Amino acid sequence: MDAILFLLFAAIAVVCGLNLVLQSHPISSALSLVGVMGSLAVLYLLLGGEFIAAAQLIVYAGAIMVLFIFVIMLLNAGTERKLPRRLWVKYAGLPLLAVFIGIASFVIQRMLPVTEGVKFGAMTHGNPREIGRALFQIYLLPFEVTSVLILIAILGAVVLARKEID
Amino acid sequence: MNFFVISLIKSGLVAFVLLTALAYIQWVERKVLAHIQLRIGPRRVGPHGLLQPLADVIKLLTKEDMIPSHVNKFFYLLAPFLAVMFALISIAVIPFGTEVKIGSFSTPMQLTDLNIGVLFILGLSGIGVYGVALAGWASNNKYSLIGGLRSSAQMISYELPMALAIAAPLLMLNSLSFRELVDGQAGFYFGFIPRWAIFQGPFPQIVSFLLFMVAAFAETNRVPFDLPEAENELVAGFHTEYGSMKFAAFFMAEYCNMVTVSCVGALLFLGGWQPLWPAEYGSKFVPTLIFAIAGLICLSHGLRPARPFDRFTLPVFAVIFLGIAAIFLVPILATILLPLFWFLAKVGIILFIYIWIRGTLPRFRYDQLMSFAWTFMFPIAIVNLFITALMVAVTTK
Amino acid sequence: MPELPLPQSVPLAWYLILSAILFTLGVAGFLFRRNVITVFMSIELMLNAVNLSFVTFSYKFKQVDGHIFSFFVMVVAAAEAAVGLAIILTIFKNRQTLEIDEVSSLKN
Numbered sequence: 001m002d003a004i005l006f007l008l009f010a011a012i013a014v015v016c017g018l019n020l021v022l023q024s025h026p027i028s029s030a031l032s033l034v035g036v037m038g039s040l041a042v043l044y045l046l047l048g049g050e051f052i053a054a055a056q057l058i059v060y061a062g063a064i065m066v067l068f069i070f071v072i073m074l075l076n077a078g079t080e081r082k083l084p085r086r087l088w089v090k091y092a093g094l095p096l097l098a099v100f101i102g103i104a105s106f107v108i109q110r111m112l113p114v115t116e117g118v119k120f121g122a123m124t125h126g127n128p129r130e131i132g133r134a135l136f137q138i139y140l141l142p143f144e145v146t147s148v149l150i151l152i153a154i155l156g157a158v159v160l161a162r163k164e165i166d
Numbered sequence: 167m168n169f170f171v172i173s174l175i176k177s178g179l180v181a182f183v184l185l186t187a188l189a190y191i192q193w194v195e196r197k198v199l200a201h202i203q204l205r206i207g208p209r210r211v212g213p214h215g216l217l218q219p220l221a222d223v224i225k226l227l228t229k230e231d232m233i234p235s236h237v238n239k240f241f242y243l244l245a246p247f248l249a250v251m252f253a254l255i256s257i258a259v260i261p262f263g264t265e266v267k268i269g270s271f272s273t274p275m276q277l278t279d280l281n282i283g284v285l286f287i288l289g290l291s292g293i294g295v296y297g298v299a300l301a302g303w304a305s306n307n308k309y310s311l312i313g314g315l316r317s318s319a320q321m322i323s324y325e326l327p328m329a330l331a332i333a334a335p336l337l338m339l340n341s342l343s344f345r346e347l348v349d350g351q352a353g354f355y356f357g358f359i360p361r362w363a364i365f366q367g368p369f370p371q372i373v374s375f376l377l378f379m380v381a382a383f384a385e386t387n388r389v390p391f392d393l394p395e396a397e398n399e400l401v402a403g404f405h406t407e408y409g410s411m412k413f414a415a416f417f418m419a420e421y422c423n424m425v426t427v428s429c430v431g432a433l434l435f436l437g438g439w440q441p442l443w444p445a446e447y448g449s450k451f452v453p454t455l456i457f458a459i460a461g462l463i464c465l466s467h468g469l470r471p472a473r474p475f476d477r478f479t480l481p482v483f484a485v486i487f488l489g490i491a492a493i494f495l496v497p498i499l500a501t502i503l504l505p506l507f508w509f510l511a512k513v514g515i516i517l518f519i520y521i522w523i524r525g526t527l528p529r530f531r532y533d534q535l536m537s538f539a540w541t542f543m544f545p546i547a548i549v550n551l552f553i554t555a556l557m558v559a560v561t562t563k
Numbered sequence: 564m565p566e567l568p569l570p571q572s573v574p575l576a577w578y579l580i581l582s583a584i585l586f587t588l589g590v591a592g593f594l595f596r597r598n599v600i601t602v603f604m605s606i607e608l609m610l611n612a613v614n615l616s617f618v619t620f621s622y623k624f625k626q627v628d629g630h631i632f633s634f635f636v637m638v639v640a641a642a643e644a645a646v647g648l649a650i651i652l653t654i655f656k657n658r659q660t661l662e663i664d665e666v667s668s669l670k671n
Contacts, residue, residue: 001571002569002571002572003569004569006573007569008576010577012175013585013608014581014584014585014588017584017588017589017608018588018594019602019607020592020594020604020608021588021591021592021595021605026598026600026601026604027303029600029601030600030604031241031609031624033604034296036585036608037611040611040615043578043581043615044615044618046573047578047621047622048622049618049621049630049633050280050281051282051621052614052618052630052633052634054282054286054288054289055287055634056287056614057286057289057292057293058285059294059638059641060637060640061289061292061293061609062291062292062293062295062325063292063322064607064641064644066292066295066296066299066318066322066638066642067644067645068297068600068604068644069296069300069303070299070315070318070319070604071600071651072600072651073299073302073303073311073314073315074315074652074656075600075610076653077598077600077651077661078598080596080598080601080662082599082629083597087557088664097591099591100587100632101583101584101587101659103574103581104583105580105581107582108576108579108580109346109574109576111582112574112575112576112579112623117566117570117571117572117573118572118573118575118622120601122625123621123622125567125625125626125627126609126621126627126630127282127613128282130627130671131627131630131631131634134628134630134639134646135631135634139631142635146635146638147591149638149639150638150641150642152642153641153642153643153645153646154634154645156645156646157646157649158616158647160646160650160652160653161301161648161649161652162660163643
């Protein structure tokens with residue numbers, strides 16, 4: 001059952017990723033990216049990261065991608081003009097990509113033993129209690145620094161998007 | 167296999183009850199609004215207009231399903247689908263009562279008890295923005311686009327005070343699973359004050375409850391925050407190019423969001439299915455009493471009817487109410503039905519407040535609405551969370 | 564029900580291979596697309612792929628540190644998206660174009 005769920009959502013993620021790269025209209029790419037994030041949230045649940053799955057949905061798919069979609073709608077972005085590519089890029093690009101991914105996959109699966117698989121429920125430390133404990137005890141300094149980072153980002157966005165008053 | 171079959175049965179039951187309830191909440195809204203405005207509301211289709219939702223469903227199903235020629239077809243058809251799907255999924259984590267024992271099976275009255283239930287609801291309300299934004303954009307219409315963008319900006323802005331208002335009782339109740347949250351509100355202070363989150367020490371969560379209710383009004387695009395739907399009603403709105411079933415999908419999504427936030431409010435702040443006073447002071451007889459009084463009122467009005475048709479319908483309602491009152495006295499059914507009654511009573515009161523406010527208040531202008539969220543509610547939510555955290559830290563050992 | 568040749572538990576390597584594929588797709592999108600918003604979204608795809616590999620390794624060692632790293636990556640991505648989109652809005656306001664090839668006045 002785990003394997004079927006993994007294969008299904010991995011296939012959805014890869015198809016949405018391909019759609020992101022191949023579609024010409026930015027809105028289709030944005031919604032494909034939301035699809036990738038949704039299927040990755042399910043994969044995080046399979047890996048026992050329930051808080052990260054919920055955070056992915058709330059923060060990434062629910063806020064950041066809505067921001068992207070707002071900007072695309074506000075700027076009324078149209079479809080991209082297609083550039084004619086050189087011949088060797090078109091015909092050697094994809095096979096080389098496949099060869100690269102093949103080599104990477106071979107190296108990865110040689111490094112990790114097959115016996116150690118992912119069972120749903122084997123990882124119990126992903127609950128909010130553990131994350132809270134780690135975040136506020138061991139990783140307290142990075143946590144505070146990221147809050148300052150968000151403050152800087154808010155200030156930057158407000159300044160950049162302000163209307164010029166002459 | 168047993169678990170699978172029981173879950174299927176529960177899902178079917180919850181889906182059926184939810185969809186019927188959505189249609190009848192619309193009936194309640196029209197009747198209550200009408201009585202607030204000193205008129206009667208629907209009364210022709212069935213006794214007291216009770217078959218009006220059925221007539222509306224038949225009308226919406228049989229209307230011509232038109233797709234305008236200038237819209238982006240894929241996203242135009244996808245948007246109501248997304249809106250209604252994410253609205254209906256959130257009922258999966260809402261518990262309606264305690265465990266139900268039928269024969270040898272014992273299942274909780276909840277579809278699934280996620281231990282991150284609250285985060286799940288927050289995530290779904292975040293993703294629910296996509297239906298609205300896509301509908302506004304795909305309609306290829308200036309007014310739809312502005313209405314859609316305003317509505318989705320409003321929904322995102324009010325998510326923040328809502329999340330902070332939800333975080334405050336979580337600090338006191340120490341769990342994210344809805345069932346544990348309600349179990350943490352069991353018991354009574356001094357023997358008669360319920361330990362609901364709005365009464366619970368060290369810091370009664372009254373401010374959080376008010377913040378949550380106001381943010382919930384804005385999240386579901388209801389009055390007084392329904393400017394993106396209503397001002398443009400005169401011209402357009404994000405659902406202007408939609409007709410028949412697609413429009414019905416948006417309205418179903420809106421009522422379902424209303425039901426979900428009312429359920430979440432009842433679970434987090436009003437104690438879920440915990441009764442208002444202890445069972446030894448007679449809280450077991452409250453539903454019987456209420457339904458019996460309703461039945462007697464119907465009977466007395468049926469004997470001196472205001473309209474001739476009521477001579478037949480009101481006694482029938484009286485018999486139905488007295489029958490329900492009698493069901494609550496049966497001991498086997500009472501253990502299942504009592505928690506359900508308390509939960510539904512609280513959700514019903516919150517929904518009534520939604521409808522009551524719709525009939526009473528004027529609506530905010532859009533810039534007033536946004537500055538209310540960012541300059542008033544957000545600071546208050548942060549201060550409330552801070553005070554709650556302080557009180558919890560000081561009083562726990 | 565026919566017995567499909569699927570393993571009982573999913574090998575950890577498959578998650579990392581998926582992360583590699585998504586990262587490669589992100590790099591391809593970053594290099595080949597010309598709309599600046601799509602380039603930005605390819606960057607987000609790369610960040611998501613990295614998040615997946617963090618959570619995978621966190622499973623392997625049964626510790627929560629990978630989740631914390633992933634959380635910080637999400638926070639940084641949020642901050643970067645906010646400022647980056649504000650910059651894109653400013654570029655659009657000044658150049659009226661969303662293609663990165665045309666914002667090249669500092670070149671040569």
